[in-house]
Amino acid sequence: MKKFFAVLLSLALVSGAFAQLKPADQAKLPVNTKEPKALQAYLTPDAKPNRGGIVTLRLPASPTSFNYYGVIDNNTNSVMFNMLDPLVEVNPVTKEVEPALATSWTLKGNEITFKLRDIKWSDGKPFTADDVVFTFENYAQNDKAMGNNVSLFGKLEDQKFVWSKVDDRTVKVTMKETYGPIFYSLTFIRIVPKHALVSKFVVGDPGSVNKPWTTDVDPATIVGTGPWVVEKYLPDQKVIMKRNPNSFRVDNKGNLLPYADKLEFLIIKDNEVATLKFQVGEIDYIDVAADQFPSLKAKEKSLPISIFRASPTNPTPSLQHIAFNLDVKNDDLKVLFRNKDFRNGVEFALDRAKLIDQVWNGLAILPGAYMLPTSKAWYNPEVAKIQRKYDPAKAKAAFDKAGLKDTNGDGVREFANGKPVEFVLTTSTAKADNDTAVILSASLKSLGIKCEIQILDANLTGQKFGAGDYDVSLRAFGNQPDPELRRGIYQPTGNLYYWHPSVGSNPTEAKFDQMLPFEKELFDLFQKGAVEIDQAKRKVFYDRMQVIYAEETPLIFVVNGMNLYGANKDLGNYYQDKAGLINYTSYTVYRK
Secondary structure (H helix, E strand, C coil): CHHHHHHHHHHHHHHCCCCCCEEHHHCCCCCCCCCCEECCHHHCCCCCCEECCEEEEEECCCCCCCCCCCCCCHHHHHHHCCCCCCCEEECCCCCCEEECCEEEEEEECCEEEEEECCCECCCCCECCHHHHHHHHHHHHCCCCCCCCCHHHHCCHHHCCEEEEEEECCEEEEEECCCCCCHHHHHCCCCCCCHHHHHHHCECCEHHHHHCCCCCCCCHHHCCCCCCEEEEEEECCCEEEEEECCCCCEECCCCCECCCCCEEEEEECCCHHHHHHHHHCCCCCEEECCCCCHHHHHHCCCCCCEEEEEECCCCCCCCEEEEEECCCCCCHHHHHHHCCHHHHHHHHHCCCHHHHHHHHCCCCEECCCCCCCCCCCCCCCCHHHHHCCCCCHHHHHHHHHHCCCECCCCCCCCECCCCCECEEEEEEECCHHHHHHHHHHHHHHHHCCCEEEEEEECHHHHHHHHHHCCCCEEEEEECCCCCHHHHHHHHCCCCCCCCCCHHHCCCHHHCCHHHCCHHHHHHHHHHHHHHHCCCHHHHHHHHHHHHHHHHHHCCEEEEEEECEEEEEECCEECCEECCCCCEECCCCCCEEC
């Protein structure tokens, strides 16, 4: 095995000798656009990045198509995200919305007008408002397109969002009802070329949009505006992309991006094989699983790799939380769980530092109140001031205030009726959840409260939580870049608002008489945030929501797992900044 590894390593080092590289400032290429997009300096901090060579990534399976809207396939998306652009995009580091194909936009009532970038498609044809209208009418709002965005923008016949051309460089959307998260939603809509696709349609067959750009077509017919275009596809082996000759992104010095000549995706189904290829330099960067982190980190000194643990910016790992069933069948527990002093006491009993150290091996951070602390667009830093740190003395005081006394002096707290305080904490078989439950249970026991642990298969826990058949839960929900996209979880009446189902499961049928006072305010704030399209005004609503969750603790957010990455040491412009964030894109990295 060692010999095999050594051979692989030597081969990888040989394959690392790329075509001639030269500093970008000595190989400045003309920008084939009147309106290039200059990236932030932190994405291209190296003074003299080389131009040329190949950046190699991994796909876990072959793409089923090159038609972004024609399939539901993450492997297709991974390729086409590099080839097709949205009107607005999410900054890869800050996660804030910024211009992409649109250079600017203006709001007026229920209308948004976008000014479009003066650029060309990869085949030299001009990009215009016709392409935007074409994309929405035939793909995004077409429910016969396999990868449509009807859930965000509705069917075309619904007329919820009407896109119209003002002129070649201007497009307008008119909304039947204003839609708060429209800008984040637009980041999912990749604009496709009308001139390359319109002739592929069959009149009267809206499903025909799924047929173009299959994996057997000539790559030259697949047209995009992104930094890369498909050059060659070798089935079950690799997808080779080359620099788009009409790429419009430049670094902060005006050098055309990408720096590398090619971007290659190796198709590797087995995770262990992919990890091995990364270790020997055949893959340039990967996401690292938590159980891989310790062994890979230990190999940094002997292998050409760097392993990073980074402040989380992605929807996964999901955010752990504790939820109290406010509709629990036991009357004593129902009164107790609706008592904020008790809930706050449980948070004081939660030793997050111990959990991060012992359960997560240091690979987690303190959470926000349902928004990642790294989300500069939405996170409210006041949450960190409200969050209760582990303090047994304050936990005791909170439990005393909630009326839970140790009247017999036996170390067991009791309800006013003399019954001991005890409940069941239900969680899944996931090791992190199990270990967290054990530590919390021991902490509560030391404070006079019996917390039994019930561990069930993930499917069973979901069923029990959905049916309200539990006392207290420990589970996790993923994050999203816009709070509205998690409305179904955190707004009272949301379809996943499982800790108080008696308030209803539909906003139009809200049972306000069942809501606690803070829930009524949450409901109203979410309603306002859903229809307000001034993003600064929306942030005021969501800031307040985060404060409510932090103060009232209907949920106690436990910890958030970190994002773990690995990168080849031969790769430039891939680094971790002082804030703990990883900075890179496929078009800003380069070969040293």
